[in-house]
Each structure stands twice: as C-alpha cells, then as structure tokens.
Amino acid sequence: MNLRASSTRQYIRTALKNDNLRQAVNKATQTALQKRLAIVEQTPNWEDLRLRAHSIKQNVIEHLDEYLERFEKKCGENGIHVHWATDAEEARTIIKKIVRQNNVASIVKSKSLTTEEIHLNPFLTNLGVETLETDLGEYIVQLLDQTPSHLTAPALHLTRQDVGRIFQQKLGVDYTENPHELLQIARKKLRQKFLQADMGISGVNFAIASSGAFVVIENEANARLSMGLPRIHLAVMGIEKLIPTFQDLPLFLKLLPPSATGQKQTVYVNIIGGAQYDVLGEGPEQVHIVLLDNGRSKIAADVELRETLFCIRCGACLNVCPIYQQVGGHAYGWIYMGPIGATLIPQFLGLHEGRFAPFLSSLCGACHEICPMRIRIPHHLLKLRNQVVEAGFSKKGEKSVFKLWAFLAQHPVLYRLTTWLPGKIQIIYRRPFPAPGYWRKRALGLFDSRGFRRRFLDEQKQRKRRANIDQQHGMTT
Amino acid sequence: MQVALFIPCLSEHLYPQSAMSMVKILRHIGAEIDYVDGQTCCGQPAFNSGYRKEIIPIAERFIKLFRHKQYVVAPSGSCVAMVRKFYYDLDIHPNLHQARDDLAAKIFEFTEFLVDVARCDGLGGSFPHAVTYHDSCHLNRELGIHEQPRQLIRAIADVQFIEMEQSDICCGFGGTFSFKFADLSIAMTERKCRYIEESGAEYCIGADSSCLMNIEGFLRRHGKKAKTMHIADLLAASLGL
Numbered sequence: 047m048n049l050r051a052s053s054t055r056q057y058i059r060t061a062l063k064n065d066n067l068r069q070a071v072n073k074a075t076q077t078a079l080q081k082r083l084a085i086v087e088q089t090p091n092w093e094d095l096r097l098r099a100h101s102i103k104q105n106v107i108e109h110l111d112e113y114l115e116r117f118e119k120k121c122g123e124n125g126i127h128v129h130w131a132t133d134a135e136e137a138r139t140i141i142k143k144i145v146r147q148n149n150v151a152s153i154v155k156s157k158s159l160t161t162e163e164i165h166l167n168p169f170l171t172n173l174g175v176e177t178l179e180t181d182l183g184e185y186i187v188q189l190l191d192q193t194p195s196h197l198t199a200p201a202l203h204l205t206r207q208d209v210g211r212i213f214q215q216k217l218g219v220d221y222t223e224n225p226h227e228l229l230q231i232a233r234k235k236l237r238q239k240f241l242q243a244d245m246g247i248s249g250v251n252f253a254i255a256s257s258g259a260f261v262v263i264e265n266e267a268n269a270r271l272s273m274g275l276p277r278i279h280l281a282v283m284g285i286e287k288l289i290p291t292f293q294d295l296p297l298f299l300k301l302l303p304p305s306a307t308g309q310k311q312t313v314y315v316n317i318i319g320g321a322q323y324d325v326l327g328e329g330p331e332q333v334h335i336v337l338l339d340n341g342r343s344k345i346a347a348d349v350e351l352r353e354t355l356f357c358i359r360c361g362a363c364l365n366v367c368p369i370y371q372q373v374g375g376h377a378y379g380w381i382y383m384g385p386i387g388a389t390l391i392p393q394f395l396g397l398h399e400g401r402f403a404p405f406l407s408s409l410c411g412a413c414h415e416i417c418p419m420r421i422r423i424p425h426h427l428l429k430l431r432n433q434v435v436e437a438g439f440s441k442k443g444e445k446s447v448f449k450l451w452a453f454l455a456q457h458p459v460l461y462r463l464t465t466w467l468p469g470k471i472q473i474i475y476r477r478p479f480p481a482p483g484y485w486r487k488r489a490l491g492l493f494d495s496r497g498f499r500r501r502f503l504d505e506q507k508q509r510k511r512r513a514n515i516d517q518q519h520g521m522t523t
Numbered sequence: 524m525q526v527a528l529f530i531p532c533l534s535e536h537l538y539p540q541s542a543m544s545m546v547k548i549l550r551h552i553g554a555e556i557d558y559v560d561g562q563t564c565c566g567q568p569a570f571n572s573g574y575r576k577e578i579i580p581i582a583e584r585f586i587k588l589f590r591h592k593q594y595v596v597a598p599s600g601s602c603v604a605m606v607r608k609f610y611y612d613l614d615i616h617p618n619l620h621q622a623r624d625d626l627a628a629k630i631f632e633f634t635e636f637l638v639d640v641a642r643c644d645g646l647g648g649s650f651p652h653a654v655t656y657h658d659s660c661h662l663n664r665e666l667g668i669h670e671q672p673r674q675l676i677r678a679i680a681d682v683q684f685i686e687m688e689q690s691d692i693c694c695g696f697g698g699t700f701s702f703k704f705a706d707l708s709i710a711m712t713e714r715k716c717r718y719i720e721e722s723g724a725e726y727c728i729g730a731d732s733s734c735l736m737n738i739e740g741f742l743r744r745h746g747k748k749a750k751t752m753h754i755a756d757l758l759a760a761s762l763g764l
Contacts, residue, residue, distance in 0.1 A: 408697025
C-alpha cells in the first residue's frame with residue numbers, strides 16, 4: 047500500500063482525461079441520486095429516521111464492549127462460532143486455520159468490503175484455495191484484478207461496453223454489450239461454482255446484539271447462495287456493525303437501500319441465526335463469524351471521530367460528491383473511498399500513510415447533507431487535517447508559511463502591506479498573478495491596492511466634510 | 524440599528540467595490556455603519572488547511588475587536604460560518620467563551636441580515652437582465668442560507684431570474700483545495716460554468732467573493748459571455764446607488 051499525494055495527483059490527471067470513466071461514473075451516480083430523491087420525497091419522516099438511526103449508533107458505539115459481549119454470548123447459544131481479530135493479520139490467520147482444518151479447496155464470496163480491508167482474496171489464492179467473487183460487479187472487478195471503485199457498486203467505473211470487452215478477453219466468450227446476455231454469461235460461470243464450493247464467505251450489514259444473528263442484504267441472490275450452499279459459512283464483520291435488537295432493524299433497512307441504490311428495499315434480506323438445524327440437516331454445517339477490530343476500538347474511543355463508525359456503507363456520500371463524480375473511487379487509493387473513505391483512510395492506515403486523503407475535499411458539505419446517518423463528514427475531515435498537521439506530516443514549508451501569515455494577520459498594517467504591494471504592481475502590470483496550477487485554466491482576481499478600508503475611510507471623510515459644509519451653510523442662511 | 528462591517532480578505536483586497544455596495548445597501552435601509560479599524564482575516568484559510576493552534580490568537584483578536592458591537596455583517600457566507608461555527612473547534616481562552624457565543628449570535632451574512640434581521644422583503648429597483656444564482660457551499664449548507672438571496676433577487680422588478688442546473692453543486696474552489704488539487708478543482712469549475720452558460724443567464728449572482736473569483740476566473744479565461752456579480756453589487760445597481 048502506497049498512498050502518495052503525487053500518485054493521487056497522477057491518477058486524477060489520468061482519470062480526468064478518461065472520458066469513458068467519467069461518463070460511467072457520472073451516469074451511475076446521477077441515476078442513484080435521482081432514484082434516492084424520489085423515495086426520500088415520498089418519506090415525510092426521513093429526517094426523523096436519520097436522527098433516530100444516529101442516536102442508536104451513538105449508543106452502540108459508546109457501549110461497544112457491552113454490545114459485543116452480548117452478541118458473542120447469543121451467537122454461542124445459536125451455534126455460531128465467534129472469533130476475535132484485533133487486526134488484519136490475525137483475521138487472516140483465523141480464516142486460514144478454519145480453511146485448513148476443514149480441507150477447504152474452493153470458496154465462493156459475496157461482496158464484502160471488510161474482506162477487502164484485510165486483503166483476503168490474494169491471501170486465500172496464495173494458500174492455493176480457489177476464491178471466486180460472486181456479486182456481478184465484484185466478479186468483473188476481480189477479473190480485472192482491480193479493487194472496487196464504489197462501496198455498493200464495485201464496477202461503477204466501467205461501462206457495459208467495458209464489461210463486454212473484459213468478458214471477451216478473460217472468459218473467451220463472444221463480445222456482447224447486451225446487459226442481459228452479459229448477466230447470463232456470468233451466471234453460467236458462477237452457478238457451477240456455488241455447488242462445488244466448500245466454503246462461502248460473506249460480509250455483514252447489520253448484526254443484532256440481543257439475538258446473535260446477522261443480516262446480509264443483496265439483490266442478486268449470490269449472497270444467499272454463497273451462505274446457504276457450501277458446508278461452511280464464514281462471515282467477516284467490522285465490530286461497529288452492531289445494532290441493539292431486531293426492533294431497530296426496520297429503521298436501518300428503510301435508510302440503507304434508498305441511500306445506496308435508490309431502492310425502497312433490496313430484493314433479498316438474509317438473516318443468519320445459526321448453523322444447520324440437526325433434525326432437518328439443511329444449510330451449512332458450520333457458521334463462523336470473525337469480529338474484526340483493526341483500529342475500530344481506537345476510533346470508538348475518540349469522542350468526536352467515533353461518529354465515522356456510524357457509517358452503514360451506503361455510498362450516498364460518494365454519489366453526491368462533486369469530486370467522486372469527476373474521478374471515481376480509485377483516486378482515493380484504498381478500499382474505502384469518497385468522503386467517508388477520506389475520513390477512514392488516515393484513521394485506519396495511520397496519519398502518515400493517509401495524510402493526503404482528508405485534503406481531497408473542497409469541504410462543500412454535500413456528503414453530510416445526504417448521509418443517512420448524519421455523519422458530519424466535513425467536520426471530521428477538518429479534524430483529521432489538523433491531526434495530520436500536528437503530527438508533522440503536512441507539506442514541507444507549509445507550516446512556516448501559515449505561521450508567517452498568522453503573524454501578519456495579527457498586525458493589520460503589515461497585513462495590508464502584503465496586498466498593497468501586489469496591488470501597486472498590478473496597476474502597472476495589469477495581469478493576474480501566476481498561481482501555479484490554479485492559474486492554468488483560470489484567471490486569478492486582481493488585487494486592489496486601495497482596498498476597501500482606504501475607500502471607506504476616504505468616503506467617510508468626504509461625507510463628514512459634506513455634512514460640515516451643509517451645517518455651516520445652514521448656519522449662515 | 525448599528526452595523527459593524529466585517530470585510531473578509533478577498534473583499535478587502537480584491538473586490539472592495541462589492542463591499543462598498545454592501546455599505547450603500549445597508550445605509551439605504553437605514554443602518555448606521557461602523558467600521559472596526561484593524562480587522563484582518565478570520566483565520567479560515569489556515570483552519571481549513573489543518574492549522575488550528577496557529578490561528579487561536581487571530582480568532583481571539585477577532586472576538587475582542589467585535590465583541591461590543593450590536594450587529595456584525597459580512598459579504599461572505601464562509602467567513603461568517605468560520606466565526607459562527609468553526610470558532611467552536613478552536614481552544615479559545617475560557618475568558619472569551621461568552622464573547623464568542625455572543626458574537627456567534629450577532630454575526631450575519633449580508634443577505635441573511637437583510638431578510639432575517641432587518642426584515643427587508645426586497646428592495647425593488649430595476650435590473651433588466653437575465654440572472655442565475657450560485658449557492659455557495661458554506662452559505663447554503665453551514666448557514667442554511669438558500670432562500671434569502673433568491674427573495675432579494677426576485678423582488679427586483681424586471682429581472683429575469685433563471686435557476687441553473689444544480690445551483691448548489693460546489694464550484695470547485697474550496698480555498699487551498701484549488702491549489703492542492705488544481706486539475707480536479709478546474710474540472711469542477713468547468714462543470715459549474717457549463718451549467719451557468721446553459722442557463723442562458725447574463726450574470727451569475729453569488730454572495731461569496733471566493734466562489735465568484737473562481738467562477739469569474741474561468742469564464743474570463745475562456746472568453747465566455749456570462750459574467751459574475753456579487754449580490755450586493757446587483758442590489759446596488761438595481762437601485763442606482
């Protein structure tokens with residue numbers, strides 16, 4: 047992992063020239079936004095739902111330990127094996143052990159960002175286990191050996207023409223750009239794998255603390271098949287995914303699908319509450335759940351930034367972000383992207399590694415406005431920018447510039463001089479000053495050497511003089 | 524009604540005319556103008572870049588300068604948002620907390636002041652041109668000022684007001700963002716300017732000089748017909764002030 051501002055800039059430059067990418071991203075995000083809006087407009091209490099969801103998550107994250115203990119206990123009662131992983135490596139080791147113990151040779155996976163977070167696919171492949179993504183978008187991305195470019199739509203950056211070409215190259219089928227035919231191709235390839243696989247791996251959308259059950263929502267039934275057909279089901283879950291009880295679930299199911307795909311509800315809502323019931327013998331023999339911390343409990347301890355853990359990974363902030371809309375998700379350089387990703391990157395990868403991410407924002411606030419969980423994303427970006435600076439990871443020389451500027455700002459006469467001079471120069475040289483980058487396609491405004499203050503004070507003097515003259519005039523007549 | 528002016532950096536040094544227009548309008552509605560000499564920046568550029576410690580003295584100085592004023596009015600939403608909202612993210616000296624709270628309650632953006640405080644529904648006047656309005660992000664989302672400028676524009680007798688597509692999408696400025704990620708910022712500005720052009724308006728009205736500088740810079744550089752105008756200039760022009 048190497049996240050550098052220079053490589054980000056390089057990526058952005060390439061992406062901005064890629065009309066295909068920009069069209070794909072623009073079209074997909076606009077469609078999702080329009081569909082979302084239609085539903086939100088029909089939901090008069092939408093704001094109320096957001097507030098309630100926020101307060102529920104607030105409670106959960108503040109008492110995460112208690113909820114996790116309850117969840118673990120209930121899972122045990124339901125025959126679900128619970129594993130604790132403090133970091134990605136531990137999670138991989140746990141999964142390796144389960145894979146080895148059960149002689150797992152092939153795995154089907156349904157879309158899960160948390161497994162991307164721990165780089166599970168390359169790890170399993172290296173173990174010699176065939177690992178196949180079964181969500182259509184994720185399958186396409188896997189064929190390309192890429193990471194998802196969106197939280198809910200992994201292949202959002204590709205057009206159907208792109209997909210046609212990828213299938214032609216990677217699967218050796220005839221080119222088609224008909225979405226239905228493309229789907230059939232993928233389905234044919236995947237169906238067989240579901241039946242053969244020894245293990246299915248999924249993520250978790252919500253985990254119910256009081257019941258020891260978890261919820262996976264989807265549209266393609268691939269999660270359902272991945273979780274139900276193989277003899278082992280393993281779920282990887284970030285510890286922040288808990289909600290207190292089943293009574294809280296409808297609220298989140300009302301908020302997530304509209305925000306994500308613009309659907310009122312997803313086609314499938316899977317609730318996993320245990321392994322095979324011994325009398326009937328259907329379903330997986332074993333159900334495992336890996337509870338992944340990987341830095342989350344540290345975030346949960348920060349009174350302000352813990353709000354970033356309320357995220358339900360809907361991707362609405364990506365769709366509405368004017369930056370994401372221009373360049374897509376790969377610009378951010380990690381598996382969590384867009385505005386919420388920009389808050390998570392420095393928190394998960396460290397301030398040095400993630401130092402550029404909080405700055406990849408114009409702080410316009412559209413993300414906070416749309417977030418179903420009301421996460422104050424710009425607020426957290428500002429806080430993280432401050433942390434990057436305090437840790438000494440800002441650009442060399444920047445600090446001295448701001449220090450000098452701060453000194454000048456406390457000395458009005460000096461402060462005025464710094465713009466008075468350029469103003470004077472611009473009287474002779476009537477051109478905007480060259481500002482690197484900015485200037486290339488935009489003119490910078492012209493400095494005014496007189497400034498408002500001078501104008502106003504001069505005008506004030508004139509007014510006074512005029513008033514005096516009027517007064518004297520009045521006295522003589 | 525006493526109004527102390529807060530003239531942000533860009534207004535002071537690049538667009539003093541717009542600030543003068545604001546003064547004219549405020550006088551027109553009967554306000555008594557007070558200028559606090561010695562004011563500088565509110566500290567926003569540094570704050571947005573992550574420098575908090577460095578600007579605490581700037582913020583404290585600002586609070587002290589304006590603490591005894593009845594109203595403080597500025598021709599910029601983002602600078603008002605800085606004082607009203609983001610000063611709470613700074614470790615201001617506890618002795619100044621009360622003054623900070625008071626200031627947050629009496630500092631207003633220009634159009635907000637006209638409509639919500641001075642209860643001015645519109646000033647009338649005449650401006651026989653087609654105009655559109657750009658919602659600046661901080662103005663719109665941090666301060667919730669969306670209707671006030673529109674109300675003032677619509678009250679001008681013969682103005683043709685056209686809403687552009689996505690009037691509230693960011694123009695791409697974002698302060699230091701426009702330098703740090705210049706290419707991206709320009710792509711965003713290009714999009715904004717396309718919407719302005721497509722609206723067919725002759726003028727893009729705004730209430731924040733920073734966005735207007737950015738938009739104007741692009742329009743001018745690319746020889747576009749549309750022009751930008753600060754809402755204070757629009758109101759002053761429509762009244763012939």
